[in-house]
Amino acid sequence: MPYYNGKWHRYSESERREYGRQQRELRSQEWKAKWHARWISKTGLKQERNWTDAMIKQLLVGKEENAGKINAFRRTLIARVEKTKKFQVAMAERVAKQQKKKQKV
Template sequence: MPYYNGKWHRYSEAERREYGRQQKENSRQVWHQKWISKTGLKQERNWTDSMIKQFLSGKEESAGKINAYKITIIARVEKTKKFQAAMEQRVARQKKRAA
């Protein structure tokens, strides 16, 4: 005999999957409002491994299953002149390689 604790049996499999997908997306958005991962820095903000090591060494924290950086720290670092100079060099190198 199946275990009926709750009302899950009133919904179709597709409705349950959609609800689960929505819950996962909501929790993902909440996480991304506070944290950014190393992969996110590299893909979304054009950072390199050496820039991460130079500007964020020791600032990595546990954010659930992965280690990540707080958005506030990233914003503070990106406003510094030293970082802006490093990013300008990176963009110049990328343009030179593309040409």
């Protein structure tokens, strides 16, 4: 149990539990920010950066690394891949398909 600046006896059990919960939440948020600054998951590529499964298989074969509990890609690698001509052509095709689909609806 944390010491609470030497004044643990001044707080009720519920206040101590709430303080502990807040501290755990802060540590968790800091950890998540550090992780996301360095790594991006397959889901992140799809949702945030508009990649497809086929693009991931084609351009990132074997580049996945163990990033804690899940496998992910380094953001530096993704930045390098996104600068290549092959990726830019694939993404242009994807965007064109998406725009065509929107026009039909």
